[in-house]
Amino acid sequence: MLDDQARAILRGNDRGGYTVPTDMLYPFQWNWDSAFAAWGFSTFDSDRAWREFETLLAAQWADGMVPHMVFHDAAPGYFPGPDVWGAGGDVPTSGISQPPVAATLMRMVWEADPEAGTERLRALYPRLLAWHRWWMQTRCASGAVAVCHPWESGRDNCPDWDVGLANVDGSGAGDYARRDAAQVDGEQRPTKLEYDRYLALVRFGRECGWDQQTIVERCPFLMADPGITFLLIRAHDDLAALGRALGEDVSEIAGWAAELRAGVQTLWNPELQSFDARDLRSGAWAGVVGSGALLCWLARCERPEMEAHLARMWDAVTYGLPSSDPEAPSFERKRYWRGPVWPQMNALIGLGLLSAGRDWDEARLREETAALIESAGFREYFDPLDAAPCGGDNFTWTAAVWLAWAGR
Template identity: 55%
Template sequence: MNLALDNEARAILAGNDRGGYTVPTAGLYPYQWNWDSIFAAMGFAEHDRARAWAEIETLFSGQWPNGMVPHILFHKVDPSYFPGPDIWGGVGPLPSSGISQPPVAATFIRCLYEQDKALGAAHVRALIPRLTDWHRWFITWRGEGGAICVSHPWETGRDNAPDWDAPFAAIEPVGVEEYRRRDTTHVVEDERPRSYEYDRYLYLVKLGRESGWDEAHIKADSPFRVADPTMTFILLRANRDLLALAREFGAPTDEIEGWIAAIGAGAERLWNPEIGAYDCLDIRSGQHSGVISNASFLSWYGGLHDDRMLAHFERIRGLTRFGVPSADPGHPAYEPRRYWRGPVWAMMNWLIAMGLDEAGHGDLAEALRLNTGEMIATGGFAEYFDPRDGTPAGGRNFTWTAAVWLAWAS
C-alpha cells in the first residue's frame, strides 16, 4: 500500500479524462486508444465503476458496421499527434483509424461485471452482441488456420517489435507523401521507432485507405499479414470470457465455442520449434520471427497450460532487474530503451501474471506483481521502463500504468 502513489495514479486518470473517454497521455497520444481504454476502465473501477462502464461504451460507439472496433477514435482533432483522421480515412460512425487493437475488452468487461453484477448487467447485455460482432470480424478477416493475424504492426500494439523486421524488409514504401512526425517532439528519438519503420507504417495505412478499408482486398493483397501471439492469445482468452457471459445472459454460444476450438488448435502455428517458443508467423513468407517477446508469454493468459514457455520465462527473469522485457535480452535486436524492442510494459505484465496465476504458477505471478509495483514506485507512471534499472521511458503521466497500479500492482 502506498497512499501517495494511489493518489497520484487517480490524479493521472482524472487529468487524462476527456469526458467519457481517457487519453493515454496528453500531447503524445491525445485521442482514445482501444486497449488503453479498457485498462483505464479497470483503473476507474477502483473508485468509480460507472465511469469505467462509460469508458467502454464510448469505445464501442466507434464500432464499424463490419464489427471492427478501431484502434483510435479521433473524438476531437488535435495536431499534436500524427497520423490523424485525414490520413486514416476511417469509414466508421466516428472519425477513426482503419485497424483494430488487441481485444482485451471481453475479459475485463467480465471482470467489471463480476465486481458488481447489479450495476453491470444492463451494460453487459448491450455489449455481448457488439463483442460478438467484433470477435467475428477478427475470425473472418484476420484468421489464418486458427492463428490470428494483423495487417499492420499498430494492430498488435507492439509497434516496433523485432517481429516485424523481416516482413518490413520485404516492403518498399513507395508513394508515401512527405510527412512530419510529432511523436519525436514529445519523446526523445532513441525511445521511439525509427523513420524506416514510420515509412512502412504509413505505407500500410495508405494501402488500407486507398482500398476504402476493404478487408477482402487487404486480406488478399496486403504485403503485411503476420500471425501474432498478442492477437491470438488475447482473442482466445476473450472468447472464453465472452462465452461465460453469453451463457449467463442466455445469448447464443455455438459460434463462440467454435472460435475457441479453432484458435486453441491454430495457436500451435505460432510455435517455432527452432527456438522452442511461441513467436510470430509471417503468412506471406511462411517464416517465423525467431524472437521471444513479452507477447510470447501470453500463452497462459490464452488458456494454454502447456508450460513450454516456463524455462524461457525463468531464463529471461534472470537477465534483467525488471521484467518482462518486450524482447528477449539474449536476442541481437534487443534495445532496452527503444519502445517495444526491449522495455517493460506494466499492462503486459498484468496479463502475463493473470495467466501464470490461472495456470498454477501463483508464486511467479505474485513475484511479477511485486516486481512491477517496485518498478512503478522507482520510475513513476511512465509509458514503459528500462528493464535494467526501471528508469522511466516514453510518455509520462500515463493512463495504463496508473490504472494497472490501482487495479493490480499496488
C-alpha cells in the first residue's frame, strides 16, 4: 500500500523531465531533491530516473556549477523567483548550488541496472566531473567546503549558520510574501529575520553578477560546512567508482577526495569535541553538533568522539536523528532545520553507517524512518519526538526514500 502511494507521489510530482519536491509549495526543480527523485524512480522506472539526472545537469552553468533551483516553468506568486535571482542561461536558475549528492545517488541507480544506464552515465559523467571541479576550485580554499548562503547547504536555518548570519544586514529586504509561510504553520518555517538576511545575500550575489571570486572574497556570509564537505568527499569516491567503470582516468578525483579528507580536519572543534561549522569571516565556531556533522561516517571520516554525540542525540529522540542537537538551547523540535528529523538525512547517515560496517545501527535508523512514514505519511520533515507531520505533504524525497531504502 505505501509502495503504491510513494509511486503515485513521484508520478504526481513529475512535470515531464523533472520532479517538483511537492505541488504548490515548491513548484520548480531543486537540485538535491531531484537526485533523490531519481533514486526513487529507479525502483520502478529506470528510464525516468536517468531523465531526472539529465534535466538537472542540462541546467549546468558554463563554469561547472549546478544550480540549486531550475525555473523551467512560470509560477507566479513564488518568492524569490527568477526575476529576483537574475541568474542562469537559456533556462533561468538560482545563483547558488546545493548539496552534491547526485554522484552518490547516480551510482546507486546505475549499479541497480548497469545495462540500462551505462551509456547515459557516460554522457553525464563529464558534467558531474565539471561540477565537482567547480566545488574544489571555488569553495575549498580553507581546506573544507565553504557555502556562501545557508540555502546552498540544504540545511537552511540550522543553528550552524547563526554565527555567520549575525553579520548579515537584512534591513533592506523590503516587503515580500512568502509562499511557505502562507501554506505551512509559521512555527515550522524559518523566521522573517532569517529570511530578510537570506534575501540580502541573494541581492549581493545578483549585484556582483554571481561572480564566484567576488562572492568568496566579499560576501558577508561565508562558512565552512562539515555537511557539504562530507557529502562531497563521498561524492568524489562515488564519481571515481563510476569513472573507473567507464574506463576513465580518475586520479584527479581521487586527489580531490584525499585533499578534502585532510581539509575537513580543520573543522574539528576541540571544545565541542565534534566536527563543527566555522565562520570564515570571523573564525568563530558555530558551537553546535548538527546533522551535517553526523555525515562523517558517509565520508569515512568518523572519529571516536563522534560516537558519543551520535548515541546521545539518537537516544534523546524517538525517530531517527534530529537536524540539531536536542540538548542545545537552539533546539526547536518543529522548526525546519533547527530540530526536526528529515527522511533524506536519515537515509544519507544510514548509508554512512552501512559503509562503516555498522549494519545494526543502519537497520535501526531505517526502521525508525519507516515508522515515521507509516505514522505520519509522506511529509517533508517530522517532529523527532512524536512523529508529528511538518512542512509540505506528498513529498518527493520522502516517497523516494521509502521506495529505495526505508520501506525495504
